[in-house]
Amino acid sequence: MTNEEFRECLDRYGSDLERWPDGQRGVGRAFADTVPGRRELDAARAFDALLAETSSVPEPLGLRERILANVRSEGRPMDLVSWLFAPLWRPAALAVAPLALGFTVGFTYPETDSLEEAVAVIAFTEIEEAVDPDSDGEF
Secondary structure, eight states: OOHHHHHHHHHHHOSOGGGSOHHHHHHHHHHHTSHHHHHHHHHHHHHHHHHHHTOOOOOOTTHHHHHHHHHHGGGSOOOHHHHHTSTTHHHHHHHHHHHHHHHHHHHHSOOOSOHHHHHHHHHHHHHHHHHOTTSOSOO
């Protein structure tokens, strides 16, 4: 077993050689008796100990109260106002708001006869202003 293979087995199966598969366990023990193997095994055990120390994560503030409030409210039906303002709809409202704004602007903007005409007016106005900055924009 090479050092890379031993390190890969440590990453895959952990630093407890008893939990390794039967085919890898004997070879892993033999490699762990060498100097590089012992160094890798010690580093993996130190890392596992560090993970064990930091595995306790505190619960978010108010999580227990929110869960219990949801459990208590399971028995009663949700009214229409609560359903409309439920957190489920907030992302949908945020997604629909720009779409509604686009439709509103599109329908209230004055119509032109054609898109080409509007583009031509804008383009020629910019050209005229570039050629004669003192012009009033009329042709």
